[in-house]
Amino acid sequence: MALPVLNEHPKYEVVIPSSNIKTTFRPYLVKEEKVLLMASETGDENLIAKATIDLIKSCVDEKLDEKNITIFDMEYLFCQIRAKSVGETANVILYCNDTSCLHENMVSISLDKVQVKDRGLSSNIIDLTPEVKIEMRYPSYYGIANNEFLSESESDIEKLYHTILSCIKAIQTDDERILADNETYEELVNFVNNMTSEQYEKLRAFVLTSPMVSLDHNWTCEKCGKNQTSELKGLQDFF
Numbered sequence: 001m002a003l004p005v006l007n008e009h010p011k012y013e014v015v016i017p018s019s020n021i022k023t024t025f026r027p028y029l030v031k032e033e034k035v036l037l038m039a040s041e042t043g044d045e046n047l048i049a050k051a052t053i054d055l056i057k058s059c060v061d062e063k064l065d066e067k068n069i070t071i072f073d074m075e076y077l078f079c080q081i082r083a084k085s086v087g088e089t090a091n092v093i094l095y096c097n098d099t100s101c102l103h104e105n106m107v108s109i110s111l112d113k114v115q116v117k118d119r120g121l122s123s124n125i126i127d128l129t130p131e132v133k134i135e136m137r138y139p140s141y142y143g144i145a146n147n148e149f150l151s152e153s154e155s156d157i158e159k160l161y162h163t164i165l166s167c168i169k170a171i172q173t174d175d176e177r178i179l180a181d182n183e184t185y186e187e188l189v190n191f192v193n194n195m196t197s198e199q200y201e202k203l204r205a206f207v208l209t210s211p212m213v214s215l216d217h218n219w220t221c222e223k224c225g226k227n228q229t230s231e232l233k234g235l236q237d238f239f
Contacts, residue, residue, distance in 0.1 A: 014080050016062065017116040017211065018070045018138065023062035025077070027085035028055055049141060052078060067142050072116050074141040075213040075235040083111040090238055094230050096221040103223035109215060109232065117214040117233075125172075126202045128195070134203065135170040135177075138210050139163050164203050165192060213238075
């Protein structure tokens with residue numbers, strides 16, 4: 001005897017931030033949540049990244065390129081899916097900003113109010129010289145979590161350096177547009193290493209000011225009663 005179908009899965013509208021494409025998604029299921037929780041327990045960033053991306057791809061109707069989905073797309077979509085799957089609130093720990101208090105507060109936040117804050121430069125085309133321009137792309141969640149050239153012992157400076165390399169989409173000259181994906185990793189390293197500090201800083205600024213999920217939350221310290229506002233940024237602040 002066939003078992004009954006338990007649920008009709010509702011669909012919700014969402015706009016993918018980086019592309020402004022409107023699509024729909026469904027809540028995640030127990031089988032998908034189980035895979036994500038098991039990956040989280042390992043602490044392995046690669047497994048967590050794969051489980052998160054697989055979950056989003058399963059729930060969102062728009063076909064997503066897992067290798068190019070931006071970090072802020074992933075974080076925003078996950079917040080929206082999680083809100084409709086488990087509940088629209090999440091409990092986070094916030095510390096009172098009064099130095100005479102610093103009390104640890106458990107605060108409830110609304111995931112449906114999470115937005116993507118545009119902190120970036122006005123253009124993704126960066127002028128290096130009058131003849132050479134760099135076309136940048138935003139960091140991808142997959143690319144950072146699965147960078148084969150990084151190890152856990154790498155410094156933050158090295159991690160940022162490799163992230164910048166992965167964000168180079170193309171090199172434009174007066175005569176041609178060279179796709180970075182068609183070049184070897186060693187060639188890109190050599191290209192970037194021959195930049196001046198001023199040129200490299202332009203690439204660094206683009207990456208460090210990429211859009212991110214954000215929420216300004218007003219709350220009151222339960223100990224001292226002081227009203228305050230905290231800005232939560234990035235998925236790690238919400239869960």
